[in-house]
Amino acid sequence: MTSNSNSYTTDGITLKVCPPSSYRSIIPELAVLLKSCIDSNITMNFIQPFSLEDASEFWLSAEDNVKQGKQFVVIAQEAKERPEPEPKAQAVGLLHDPSDQEGTEPPVILGCVILYLSQLPNAKHRGEVGKLIVGKEHRKRGIGKMLLSCLEDKAREHGRTILVLDTQTGSGAELFYEHIGYTKVRIR
Numbered sequence: 001m002t003s004n005s006n007s008y009t010t011d012g013i014t015l016k017v018c019p020p021s022s023y024r025s026i027i028p029e030l031a032v033l034l035k036s037c038i039d040s041n042i043t044m045n046f047i048q049p050f051s052l053e054d055a056s057e058f059w060l061s062a063e064d065n066v067k068q069g070k071q072f073v074v075i076a077q078e079a080k081e082r083p084e085p086e087p088k089a090q091a092v093g094l095l096h097d098p099s100d101q102e103g104t105e106p107p108v109i110l111g112c113v114i115l116y117l118s119q120l121p122n123a124k125h126r127g128e129v130g131k132l133i134v135g136k137e138h139r140k141r142g143i144g145k146m147l148l149s150c151l152e153d154k155a156r157e158h159g160r161t162i163l164v165l166d167t168q169t170g171s172g173a174e175l176f177y178e179h180i181g182y183t184k185v186r187i188r
Contacts, residue, residue, distance in 0.1 A: 035054075075111070128163065
């Protein structure tokens, strides 16, 4: 694994906290990821019908908090190998596009998670895990665990010693969190 203060790379997957200046540019991909999750009957506090516009609105509504450092969006990305181009006939006088020679396509967002920092004066030690999403086709690769590890590092940077989350009882998500060491707390 390689890392710097803003990103970690392991097994070709880069995990990073999205910089506020780049947040708006990833909203379309985040919206597709969220909609795909909702369409797979993982409700995450949303109900059907749920459109791509609804998903985009959710992410846009977080923009001010991201810019103010009240919440952080951690993303997992992977650069895809560019397929070998078909041989092209060389023609005299045509310019060659140097991007045809690059080996990878732009990174694809595989998953994300949100760290909400409590803003209450008596809760500056607490953060909340929200919207841990891994694309269906990328599950069972350890991406969820990697995202949470990066989120936990960010929480520690901000003095958060307790992380809370909610999930559906009996769901795969509940089992996942228990498996990686989160403790179940029930409210009566």
